[in-house]
Amino acid sequence: MKTVILFYSRTSKTALVARTLASEVGADLLEVTDLVDRTGPWNYLKSSVDAVRENKTKIKPENIDLTSYGLIYIGGPTWAAKPAPAIITLIDQCHLQGKDVILFATMGSRGGRQVIERMREKTEARGARMVSSFLLKIGNHSYEEIIEEVKQTVQDRDLPLYGI
Ligand SMILES: Cc1cc2nc3c(=O)[nH]c(=O)nc-3n(C[C@H](O)[C@H](O)[C@H](O)COP(=O)(O)O)c2cc1C
Numbered sequence: 399m400k401t402v403i404l405f406y407s408r409t410s411k412t413a414l415v416a417r418t419l420a421s422e423v424g425a426d427l428l429e430v431t432d433l434v435d436r437t438g439p440w441n442y443l444k445s446s447v448d449a450v451r452e453n454k455t456k457i458k459p460e461n462i463d464l465t466s467y468g469l470i471y472i473g474g475p476t477w478a479a480k481p482a483p484a485i486i487t488l489i490d491q492c493h494l495q496g497k498d499v500i501l502f503a504t505m506g507s508r509g510g511r512q513v514i515e516r517m518r519e520k521t522e523a524r525g526a527r528m529v530s531s532f533l534l535k536i537g538n539h540s541y542e543e544i545i546e547e548v549k550q551t552v553q554d555r556d557l558p559l560y561g562i
Pocket residue numbers: 406407408409410411412413442443445446474475476477478479480504505506507508509510536
């Protein structure tokens with residue numbers, strides 16, 4: 399069975415994590431786009447409220463066929479100590495019965511642990527089994543630093559051992 403990394407990224411940090419991860423563990427990559435405008439200060443506030451309330455959003459692609467995948471990574475940014483709405487919506491639209499999942503979140507400083515916990519609850523409710531998870535505190539780290547942190551996490555958590 400193959401491995402896929404599903405991710406949402408507003409400002410491309412989680413995207414960098416996902417791309418680095420995909421090349422380190424040999425996985426396919428699928429980016430989920432949020433069709434709601436999340437730019438600007440007003441939308442930042444609204445996005446935090448959406449995250450806290452777990453408001454659904456419109457994502458693209460709408461349907462993701464996971465039949466050929468045994469291991470699924472799901473990752474996104476921390477918003478107000480919650481998963482971004484695109485991640486909540488994505489999990490609710492995926493068929494995860496019998497799948498192993500590895501969950502990850504990026505964050506500026508704090509709240510990521512609650513994000514993983516909520517993603518775990520939601521994926522397990524859909525029949526998945528969380529086999530690992532990790533958080534990346536990105537703050538204002540450079541792209542090079544983020545790549546190094548991902549490579550270190552892959553090694554520390556033995557991630558290439560899953561999904562084979
Ligand atoms: C609406 C919103 C709320 C956020 N809330 C948090 C938070 O509670 N804790 C935190 O550490 N970072 C928070 N952040 C920062 C992002 O989690 C962080 O910058 C993340 O790595 C960005 O990932 P991305 O570039 O893939 O979108 C927030 C960002 C946005 C846009």
